[in-house]
Amino acid sequence: MHSLNVTGPSPSQSDQQQAFDYLIVGAGFAGSVLAERLAAGLNKRVLVIDRRSHIGGNAYDHYDEAGVLIHRYGPHIFHTNAQRIVDYLSRFTQWRPYEHRVLAVVDGQQVPIPINRTTLNALYGLDLQSDEEAERYLASRAEPVETIRTSEDVVVNQIGRELYEKFFRGYTRKQWGLDPSQLDKMVTSRVPTRTNTDDRYFTDTFQQMPLEGYTRMFERMLDHPNISIMLNTDYRQVRDQVAYKHLIYCGPIDEYFDHCFGKLPYRSLKFEHQSLEQEQFQSVATVNYPDETVPYTRISEYKHLTGQQHASTSITYEYPSAEGDPYYPIPRPENAELYKRYEQLAAETPGVTFLGRLGTYKYYNMDQVVGQALALYKRIEEAHNGPAPGESAEHSESLARQAP
Incomplete structure (x- = not known):
C-alpha cells in the first residue's frame, strides 16, 4: 500500500498546477466516503482538506502514551441496520463483534440504561x-x-x-x-424504555467495531492515487490557491456563509483523558452520571470497545460545554428555522454542495452519515453516466440538476 498523499497547510506546487474535480472540506465520514467513491468509482481527482491534524473527524482513534487505543473525541460505537453500509465499509476494515452496554449511577447504584x-x-x-x-x-x-x-x-x-x-x-x-x-x-x-431484560444500548442487527480502529479504516479508504489530502488547513487558506470544479463542504454551513443570518447553536464537549495503571476501571465501556451535581456526564473505558489486552487502561471524562468544536446541533424549533434560511441560501449557491452533520445541521449517527454520502455519490454517478436502461432522459436531466 502506498502512503497517503498528505501535504501541509499550504498547497504544494503540483497541487497548485493541477485542477481537481472536487475540493472536499472535512476528512470525517462524509468527506472521506465521498472522496473514495469519486476517486475509485468515477476516476475523479479529489483534494480533501481538514483543519485538524488528522483524518477521521470525530471518529479518530490513536494509541496514547501508555499504548492503549483511545477515541480522542469520546466513544464511537458503530451500529446499523443497513447491510449496504456494512458492505461498503467492509472494503476497508475487518470487524470485531461488540455490543455496547451502559450503566447509570442512580441512588447510589449502577443500573442499566436504557431503563x-x-x-x-x-x-x-x-x-x-x-x-x-x-x-x-x-x-x-x-x-x-x-x-x-x-x-x-x-x-x-x-x-x-x-x-x-x-x-x-x-x-x-x-x-x-x-x-x-x-x-x-x-x-x-432516542433512548427507549424496555420491559424486558435486554441491557444492550443498541438493538441494531449489526453491532461491531473496526478491528484495527477507525483511523486505520479511514487510511485505507483515502489510500487512492486520485486523492490528495491537506491537514492543518482551513478552507479559507486554500480556496483561492487551488483550482477545482466543485466544492463539497462538510463544515458548519453557517460558517461557510460568514454567519450572515447569525450563528447556528451547537453543543460542544471537553474531554479529560486519563491513563491508569490497572487492567480495568469499570465493568462496562460507559457509565453515565445523571446527577446534576456531578460535573461530567459520563466516563468511558476504551478497552471494552476495542478488546485490547493491556496491563494499563485509559478512560475519558466527558464535560459538555457551550464553547469549543461544534459536536451536536441543538434541536429546537427556532434553530431549525434558522437552518432553513441557510439551506435556502445553499440551494441558490452554485458550485457547492453541503454534506454531513455540520453541513446539514442534523444529529446523524455514523452509519447515517455514510448513507448520506453514498446517496449523494449515487446521484452524481447517475448524472455522470446518463440514464440507466429503462430510465427516461428527463429522469437523468433531473438528477444532473441535483448533482454537483
Missing part, C-alpha cells in the same frame, strides 16, 4: 418477572401528556416524573445546557 426490567427491580426492590408485569408497572407510573412537544413530555408520558428526574432531567440539562422542556422531543426519543 429495563432489571433497572426497575434494582431501584425499587421489585420482582417483576415478565414484560407484561413491567409494562403494567411503568403504566402505573406514567403521567399522560395530551400533546407531546418536548423531550420532557416524551419521558413523563412514558414512565412518569420520578424516573424522568432520576435518569433524564439532570443528564439532559448537563448535556445540552437546557432543560428537557426546552428541547425537541427527538432528544429523549
